[in-house]
Amino acid sequence: MAIGTTKKPTVDGLNENHNRLNMHYISNAYGYTVYYSVGATAKEFNASTLASETPYATFNKTAYVSTAAAVTAVNHHAQETGLPVIDLGTGVQGTIDRGAGQAYLTWQAGRWSVTVHASPVMGQDPVAMSKQLVALFNQYSLPIPSQVGAGNFDVTDNGLNQTITWQEGAILYKISARSAETTIKMASSMSR
Known part of the structure; x- marks a missing residue:
């Protein structure tokens, strides 16, 4: 497969260590x-030893x-009515759903x-991270999906759990x- 000719991120999303970037793929x-x-x-690129490196x-x-x-596979969430509204800055309004120790x-x-x-049981609150994301989205444009796209983020940085998906x-x-900022920067590079 000629991966160099297909659509992919054009930036690595890193703030440092660009000179030690490694990439491999499976298809x-x-x-x-x-x-x-x-x-x-x-x-x-695709050196056999890279499979043992932990991806960021x-x-x-x-x-x-x-x-x-493809649309069904996107983890898109409609904003529900009747839930508390949170002002996230720059005119963005979010709704918060809390229950069973989750928010x-x-x-x-x-x-x-x-x-x-976020997990309030663990002392987490999604508001601060949401405001940071709104600021990042004001700085970086995401690709325009045909129908839907979804950004799903977690307050806990636990593995590759900061995702952006679109069709x-x-x-x-x-x-x-691992980082929401990395995810956003990489996705934004595909909107150009």
Whole structure:
């Protein structure tokens, strides 16, 4: 597969260590996943030793049998009515759903839904992170999905749990990273 000729992020999303960036991929009949890691040294693209490095981000492209199937695969959340409204700055209003020790703050931006998860039982609150994300989204533009896109973020930085997913026709793109800022920067580079 000629991964260099396909649509992919054009920035690594890092603030440092660009000179030690490593990438490898795996593919199947439906698409591929690119793994981004920072090693002790930079290695050749898809070097066999890269599979043992812990990725800081992944980029996934998956082809579905139809546009409807790709839309269904996006974890898009409609903003519910009747929930408490939170002002997130610059005119953005989110709604917060709390219960069973969980809190989800959701807002809409065009074809996108953005949801931030937190666990109040663990002393977490999604509002501060949501305000930071609104500021980042004002700085970085996301790709325009054909129908829907979703940003799903977690207050806890626990693995590759900061995700941005969108569909273009029957193709689904997903970027996952340890950092919300990295995820947003990588996705934004695909909107150009």
